[in-house]
Amino acid sequence: MNRLLHALALTACLGALATPALSQQRAYAPENLRTLSQNDQVRVISLEYEEQSGGRRIPDDQLRFYLDQVNRSNWGFSQIKADIAQSLGGSPMPPQGGTVRCESVNNKAQTCRVPWSGPSRLVRKLSGAPCDEGRTWQSQRGQVYVGNGCRAEFGPAYDPGPTPLPTPLPGPVGGSVRCESVNNQAQICRVPWSGPSRLSRQLSGTACVEGRTWQSQRGQVYVGGGCRAEFVAASGNGGPGNGYSTTCSSNDNRRVTCPWPPSYGTPRLLEQLSRSPCIQGQTWGIQSATAIWVSQGCRGRFGN
Structure with a gap:
């Protein structure tokens, strides 16, 4: 009997040694992952993600999140598997009141x-x-x-209902708001007007391009990618707003003067078209009521 038990145990050990790949292919694990070492926790969570994602590597921050949930919040393996499935399942519109x-x-x-x-x-x-x-x-x-x-x-944040307007900031609606993306970090700035905003003056060397590095929202302005600028209300400021625009280019870094029709009011930079920065007062400005100037490689589209 002892010899038989010994033979069965030896066969089981040899079988386990003969199939190491299988244990690496499937994320078999106990429900309580805290019984495993941290290395084994990392292994089974990573394997489960690879299986569900078709071979993709789990993002580092998502792995750290699961390890924290296992060791601090007592998440079980089934809860991690369900969460991975949710993270890989796209973003269908959930029912009202969900997440x-x-x-x-x-x-x-x-x-x-x-x-x-x-x-x-x-x-x-x-x-x-x-x-x-x-x-x-x-x-x-x-x-x-x-x-x-x-x-x-x-x-x-609360039961669905009409969204109130943001509380207006101090100061006149006709003023300007400075919004700055420092170290390329995204920044959202509240504005005292409820309608859309427009760029009044670019302050950064990085281009401020609407829809890319800045955008207007209801009661606020978003900037990113190093854009630093002053913004004003899109309506009620800066002239008639008839849609006129002109392009002025500093070729070979030369100072160039471009005509501006005085009947169209005060020009402003609508879009920087060059890699060189277009900064009012430094690389572009208003020459007179009938002209604007650009220099140092600035090429931009100007309008009112």
């Missing part, structure tokens, strides 16, 4: 639709990068914006 996952992958900005009309709140942070409201995520009417690596789940 929406919105992720800034590789620090790229992302805007996600939500099914509620009011503001949103952060329900669960998934990233190692911080998710700070007003800095790396922002709630908007019907959507959530994330940036700088923030990955999180969001829910409605």
